[in-house]
Amino acid sequence: MTTAVTIPRTGGTGGQTAVAARARQVVKAYGSGETRVVALDHVDVDIARGRFTAIMGPSGSGKSTLMHCLAGLDSVTSGQIYLDETEITGLKDKKLTRLRRDRIGFIFQAFNLLPTLNALENITLPMDIAGRRADKEWLDRVVRTVGLAERLKHRPTELSGGQQQRV
Ligand SMILES: Nc1ncnc2c1ncn2[C@@H]1O[C@H](COP(=O)(O)OP(=O)(O)OP(=O)(O)O)[C@@H](O)[C@H]1O
Numbered sequence: 509m510t511t512a513v514t515i516p517r518t519g520g521t522g523g524q525t526a527v528a529a530r531a532r533q534v535v536k537a538y539g540s541g542e543t544r545v546v547a548l549d550h551v552d553v554d555i556a557r558g559r560f561t562a563i564m565g566p567s568g569s570g571k572s573t574l575m576h577c578l579a580g581l582d583s584v585t586s587g588q589i590y591l592d593e594t595e596i597t598g599l600k601d602k603k604l605t606r607l608r609r610d611r612i613g614f615i616f617q618a619f620n621l622l623p624t625l626n627a628l629e630n631i632t633l634p635m636d637i638a639g640r641r642a643d644k645e646w647l648d649r650v651v652r653t654v655g656l657a658e659r660l661k662h663r664p665t666e667l668s669g670g671q672q673q674r675v
């Protein structure tokens with residue numbers, strides 16, 4: 509069983525609804541036949557806006573699967589996912605890509621950094637793809653806050669696990 513715990517944090521996110529993300533009767537099955545695994549079995553969850561939510565459960569219980577589905581990184585077998593008022597399970601590829609790029613930040617369990625890009629290039633990659641420039645002051649502040657200022661020119665293999673995750 510997977511459990512969601514929410515902890516209040518300071519600072520609003522400026523959104524409209526009290527619930528930032530919702531899952532309704534979400535089923536995610538991998539594979540077929542004998543190797544079929546039902547990772548999510550009719551999951552209903554509300555993720556409150558402006559709070560930290562921790563999803564807890566044993567290894568293999570479906571935490572990463574739930575996160576991937578909530579963020580529109582993976583498709584669901586059935587059920588609905590909403591971000592604000594948008595049902596993302598009904599979106600076509602192009603709209604989903606744009607929504608992921610503009611509205612979702614995701615730290616992967618396996619970091620998924622591009623090995624040929626340095627830390628700074630990996631950080632700004634989504635904006636580069638979108639054809640936008642990062643606000644330099646904000647970028648500096650974020651980088652300093654997470655302690656990466658001295659490692660921006662390093663490639664992922666030259667970073668510690670924690671540094672890679674913060675990138
Ligand atoms: N691509 C896949 N193909 C088949 N089965 C998968 C796939 N990805 C995950 N699974 C299965 O789905 C179940 C849920 O996996 P998931 O990665 O969501 O677990 P988790 O709760 O994040 O585990 P951990 O705490 O170990 O990270 C597991 O039993 C896993 O074996």
Ligand SMILES: [Mg+2]
Binds near residue numbers: 571572573617
């Ligand atoms: Mg996981």
